Amino acid sequence: MSDRQPPSALATAIANNRRSERATRAWLLAPALTIILAISILPLGITIVYSFLTPGTYGGVTWEFSTDSYVQFLFQRDIFDDTLVFNSAYVSIFLRSIGLALGATIGALILGFPTAYFIASKPREQRNIWLFLITLPFWTNLLIRTYAMLLIIRDEGIINIMLMKAGIISSPLTILYTDTAVFIGLIYSFLPFMVLPIYASLEKLDFSLVEAGYDLYANRLKVLFHVIVPLAKPGIVAGCILVFIPALGAYITPELLGGGKKLMIGNMIAMQFGASRNWPFGSAAALILMALVIVVLLVNALAARRGASNNG
Amino acid sequence: MTGTEIAKERKAAVSVRALSKTFGQGDYAVTALDSVELDILENEFFTLLGPSGCGKTTLLRLIAGFELPTEGSISLQGEGITDKPPHRRPVNTVFQSYALFPHMTVAENIGFGLRMLGKPTAEIKQTTERMLALVQLEAMAGRRTDQLSGGQQQRVALARALAPAPKVLLLDEPLAALDLKLRKNMQLELKSLQAETGITFVFVTHDQEEALTMSDRIAVMKSGKILQIGTPRDIYDRPTHRFVADFIGDINILEGTVERTDGYLATVRLRDGSMVSAHLGTASARSGNVSVAIRPENVRLAGAGETPTLTGVVENIVYFGAATNLHLRLGTGEEIVIRNPGAVDEGKYQPGATIGAIMQPDLIRVLE
Ligand SMILES: Nc1ncnc2c1ncn2[C@@H]1O[C@H](COP(=O)(O)OP(=O)(O)OP(=O)(O)O)[C@@H](O)[C@H]1O
Ligand SMILES: [Mg+2]
Numbered sequence: 092m093s094d095r096q097p098p099s100a101l102a103t104a105i106a107n108n109r110r111s112e113r114a115t116r117a118w119l120l121a122p123a124l125t126i127i128l129a130i131s132i133l134p135l136g137i138t139i140v141y142s143f144l145t146p147g148t149y150g151g152v153t154w155e156f157s158t159d160s161y162v163q164f165l166f167q168r169d170i171f172d173d174t175l176v177f178n179s180a181y182v183s184i185f186l187r188s189i190g191l192a193l194g195a196t197i198g199a200l201i202l203g204f205p206t207a208y209f210i211a212s213k214p215r216e217q218r219n220i221w222l223f224l225i226t227l228p229f230w231t232n233l234l235i236r237t238y239a240m241l242l243i244i245r246d247e248g249i250i251n252i253m254l255m256k257a258g259i260i261s262s263p264l265t266i267l268y269t270d271t272a273v274f275i276g277l278i279y280s281f282l283p284f285m286v287l288p289i290y291a292s293l294e295k296l297d298f299s300l301v302e303a304g305y306d307l308y309a310n311r312l313k314v315l316f317h318v319i320v321p322l323a324k325p326g327i328v329a330g331c332i333l334v335f336i337p338a339l340g341a342y343i344t345p346e347l348l349g350g351g352k353k354l355m356i357g358n359m360i361a362m363q364f365g366a367s368r369n370w371p372f373g374s375a376a377a378l379i380l381m382a383l384v385i386v387v388l389l390v391n392a393l394a395a396r397r398g399a400s401n402n403g
Numbered sequence: 404m405t406g407t408e409i410a411k412e413r414k415a416a417v418s419v420r421a422l423s424k425t426f427g428q429g430d431y432a433v434t435a436l437d438s439v440e441l442d443i444l445e446n447e448f449f450t451l452l453g454p455s456g457c458g459k460t461t462l463l464r465l466i467a468g469f470e471l472p473t474e475g476s477i478s479l480q481g482e483g484i485t486d487k488p489p490h491r492r493p494v495n496t497v498f499q500s501y502a503l504f505p506h507m508t509v510a511e512n513i514g515f516g517l518r519m520l521g522k523p524t525a526e527i528k529q530t531t532e533r534m535l536a537l538v539q540l541e542a543m544a545g546r547r548t549d550q551l552s553g554g555q556q557q558r559v560a561l562a563r564a565l566a567p568a569p570k571v572l573l574l575d576e577p578l579a580a581l582d583l584k585l586r587k588n589m590q591l592e593l594k595s596l597q598a599e600t601g602i603t604f605v606f607v608t609h610d611q612e613e614a615l616t617m618s619d620r621i622a623v624m625k626s627g628k629i630l631q632i633g634t635p636r637d638i639y640d641r642p643t644h645r646f647v648a649d650f651i652g653d654i655n656i657l658e659g660t661v662e663r664t665d666g667y668l669a670t671v672r673l674r675d676g677s678m679v680s681a682h683l684g685t686a687s688a689r690s691g692n693v694s695v696a697i698r699p700e701n702v703r704l705a706g707a708g709e710t711p712t713l714t715g716v717v718e719n720i721v722y723f724g725a726a727t728n729l730h731l732r733l734g735t736g737e738e739i740v741i742r743n744p745g746a747v748d749e750g751k752y753q754p755g756a757t758i759g760a761i762m763q764p765d766l767i768r769v770l771e
Contacts, residue, residue, distance in 0.1 A: 297500070297502065299498050299500055299502040300502050300504060300505075302469055302489070302496075302498070302502065303496070303498060303502040303503075303504070304504075304515075304519075305468075305469075305488065305489040305490050306467060306469075306489050306490070306494075306495055306496045306564075307490075307495065307515050307516035307519055307563070307564075307567065308490045308491075308516055308519040308520045308567065309490055309515075309519040310488075310490050313519055317515075317519070318504065321506045322505070322506060324506075
């Protein structure tokens, strides 16, 4: 038979081979797929499902479909006549969080850009030391670092003691448990996320372009804004996203430094799963936060594509 | 006319006085420039020529303002600019790597200097268009610079540096990255651009042929010092230093002793005993042992009945179309090359044959 129909035998062999190849590939992919399924898709699925259920009396959920969680985000149900009244409480927490996260991003950019530039302008063999110093705080738990920050900025903290000793102020500045404290804490926590990507793009910068800028009558400031910043833009954008997103969902910093009085989204969500015992609403809020982040990323992706096609 | 005579007639665009530059300190100190004196004239195509590491780029960067001198001063049309930052010097640079801004179009690159000078938009547009036409890149105005060929990028770099109409244009080996054919074209283009714009060009190269074909004057540098400044003919025909003679073109160098001098002429006894008279030029050695030099094309084969200046054994005959080089080993062990226009009689001139050579007396020079 193989003599009479060699092509088909060959084809069968090839097909078998392909099939076994495909099977091998599936097995090789399995661990990765399992991990993706287990750590990202499954929890997300659970969150989505929970957000459409009814809260149980002692936490958890009861399996009864409801869109109340999403409604609750914007409206309050009047207890007497059951009408919906606009409720700005949660929206304002979101806006506050966005404001704080944006502020922290801008603050981190203002501090991080010169830092990255400083490191990139050092001789190659010194740069690693500076980068090590920048990442050093990461070796400690964020909770510990935030407590340390608390000790520094509290009324009897180092800053106030020094300012008072120096005679600049007579009574301590109240920083702790204010928005300023949260703001400082957020910048402190996420600054390396700003420095590292900006450094990465500045390090690649061809210094002769800077010289060309000076040569063509640009002073320091003009060289900065017309040459260095545009060329470091990918790093700046990456840094801003890397700071903005975790700052938006921050939990520990506002909890400790904001004194838990002034909520950010993260605290509000945590509270729904804790004291408020409203898991569906917590899930809904988490999903709304995620939607917000996705919007930020999409806008960035679109802007990047438009920039590329403009140039191309 | 010699270089110094020209210098007296025209005004200096760039004057460099006692300029020194040392990088690093202590044991690691490198003297890149050592007491350089230089006058570059208005509307001149001036070339800095020298081997790698001799300080050409350093001198250019000092004129541009990217480096500050350790000692000495630089002035531009009589005005001291030694301490001015680059953006306050009316001098532009064409970088060897071109250094075009990758985030701007060709037109934006060219207009950059004028924009930084705060010129009105209409003027920037007009000048940019004129520059694009000058370098024949009108069709590329909206392109990004990484979509251009090497030669096109080179022209954008030129246009960008010329657009603000600098007093002096500095070019650091601008043709080094181009292939031979494009390079030859760009040499001509550069030369005519210089004539058209009337801007003083200071051009750096380590290619002696490029220097000879393009320059009004050449400064030959070695280890941070300028050895000789002069027109291409000065440098080629009347080299003052052994290094200059060796670096530019082919040359025969023979050792001898000065017998007597008479004005600018010296009578030199070569090692094989023959006497030649040689130009002293600016050479300081007026007695004792000296080196004399003569170009291979200024040495000819002795005809029948002529008294040869030198005799030697033919070691090698190299024919290359327009000329033939005969390598002659003298009795003293020294070697000279005779460049004979066209081919030679193969029956008469063969390796191993003993022949006579005549050096044209007025083209022998005593070297420093
Ligand atoms: N920034 C610097 N730091 C230390 N040494 C330097 C620096 N720049 C130049 N040098 C040294 O100064 C000397 C002259 O360098 P320069 O770049 O001027 O040479 P060049 O003539 O332009 O050579 P090339 O033809 O290779 O470009 C070299 O020995 C070089 O190593
Ligand atoms: Mg150089």
